[in-house]
Amino acid sequence: MFGCPVDAKASPISVGLPRALATGRLDLRPASRVHELVVDAAGRVTTARYLDAKGRQHEVRARQFIVAGGSLGSAHLLLMSRSGRFRDGLANGSGLVGRHLMYHVLPAVYYLHETVTRGWLGPVSGQAIDDLHASDPTRGFVRGAVVTEAYPATPVVYASSAGGLWGPALKDYLRQFNRVHALIGIGEDLPVHGNRVDLDPVHRDELGLPVWRITHAPHANDLKLKAYYEQKMLEIAAAAGAERSWVVDMTQGSTGHLLGTCRMGVDAEKSVLDRWCRSHEVDNLWVVDGSCFPTSGGYNPTLTIVANAYRVADRFIREARRLNLR
Ligand SMILES: Cc1cc2nc3c(=O)[nH]c(=O)nc-3n(C[C@H](O)[C@H](O)[C@H](O)COP(=O)(O)OP(=O)(O)OC[C@H]3O[C@@H](n4cnc5c(N)ncnc54)[C@H](O)[C@@H]3O)c2cc1C
Numbered sequence: 001m002f003g004c005p006v007d008a009k010a011s012p013i014s015v016g017l018p019r020a021l022a023t024g025r026l027d028l029r030p031a032s033r034v035h036e037l038v039v040d041a042a043g044r045v046t047t048a049r050y051l052d053a054k055g056r057q058h059e060v061r062a063r064q065f066i067v068a069g070g071s072l073g074s075a076h077l078l079l080m081s082r083s084g085r086f087r088d089g090l091a092n093g094s095g096l097v098g099r100h101l102m103y104h105v106l107p108a109v110y111y112l113h114e115t116v117t118r119g120w121l122g123p124v125s126g127q128a129i130d131d132l133h134a135s136d137p138t139r140g141f142v143r144g145a146v147v148t149e150a151y152p153a154t155p156v157v158y159a160s161s162a163g164g165l166w167g168p169a170l171k172d173y174l175r176q177f178n179r180v181h182a183l184i185g186i187g188e189d190l191p192v193h194g195n196r197v198d199l200d201p202v203h204r205d206e207l208g209l210p211v212w213r214i215t216h217a218p219h220a221n222d223l224k225l226k227a228y229y230e231q232k233m234l235e236i237a238a239a240a241g242a243e244r245s246w247v248v249d250m251t252q253g254s255t256g257h258l259l260g261t262c263r264m265g266v267d268a269e270k271s272v273l274d275r276w277c278r279s280h281e282v283d284n285l286w287v288v289d290g291s292c293f294p295t296s297g298g299y300n301p302t303l304t305i306v307a308n309a310y311r312v313a314d315r316f317i318r319e320a321r322r323l324n325l326r
Helices: 016-022 070-080 155-159 167-179 220-239 302-321
Strands: 033-039 045-051 057-061 065-067 107-112 145-150 180-187 196-204 210-215 244-249 285-287
Touching: 033 070, 065 070, 070 196, 070 210, 107 220, 145 220, 155 167, 167 180, 180 220, 220 244
Parallel strands: 065 285
Antiparallel strands: 033 045, 045 057, 107 180, 107 244, 145 180, 196 210
16 A cells, blocks of 8 residues: 655545554554455354565454455455365355456557647646547447546657657657657446456465465457547547557556456355445455455546445444344
8 A cells, every 4th residue: 555645635644544554443454464264164264364574473362244355355265265164265266256357458649739738747637538438339238438637647658659669769659758648538337257366276365375366368348348448539639639549558568447257245155245336245354445346437447445434334334223233
């Protein structure tokens, strides 16, 4: 977790954690890695086992457990928590823990202005075009994307789009940096059963835990969506008077927006969590992060993750006050 060094931007580090610490009731244990949630004979979680930064083993016992390890971390932890009761991983009776991993499709176009604009100065304007978002059967794919104005944030990011250029050609490419602008789409990728995170059968990390293994291939719909928005963005750049514009591949290796893996739903056979992010199978286990998303939506996801966390927290507190949480 990293935050804004001057607390100018809201994040859990600048907003939630200081307030929670001020209550005197938060016991924060940084640099800890939870590697197992232990269940009792009734199938309820009793204990979290974790390793500290030096690899020393610790345990915490509690009545309720809220997991928030992100789409990779939460699924990884549940899959590592195997027992006689949950042989394929905790709360994984549906077999869906780790599945339906989504990344977002990121169609992107860079374009050159004739004059120096220094688009990288200051934050992006926050302008976005949502007119092309809704599903339209005539386009040959479902769902859509929001198109945002952006820029290649640093010379290094810009240079990484230079492909195989080298020598004078690379220098010419880099000299364009003060004139380059970008359009980026955040496209909804489809939840695919085979796209998943699971436990690597061979490799272990420095603490001896199985590392997560990601298996992912884009759905044909994702590729059609990407191609459509790339073409639209080239048209937008041309209409803006671009001297030149070109498609940039940002999807490969772009794993900023990780969603899915513990999907939320009403049917316990088709989802891991109920509508309150509580496990269908283990009533004192909650998973509250991006992993609960059943679909990815074509927008930046984090404010929705945060809003959902507040929604679930309200529910949790209400249920606790009614003494419904054992
Ligand atoms: C470079 C970059 C730019 C981004 N820009 C944007 C943006 O502009 N807008 C936007 O909406 N989103 C953006 N995102 C996405 C955003 O960061 C994520 O959507 C969001 O952080 C996901 O929240 P989360 O709670 O699901 O997981 P996370 O924020 O990843 O939190 C999970 C935490 O759990 C910890 N953890 C995992 N496993 C364990 C374990 N076993 N034990 C202990 N701790 C564990 C992790 O270390 C992590 O701190 C960006 C992401 C990146 C990488």
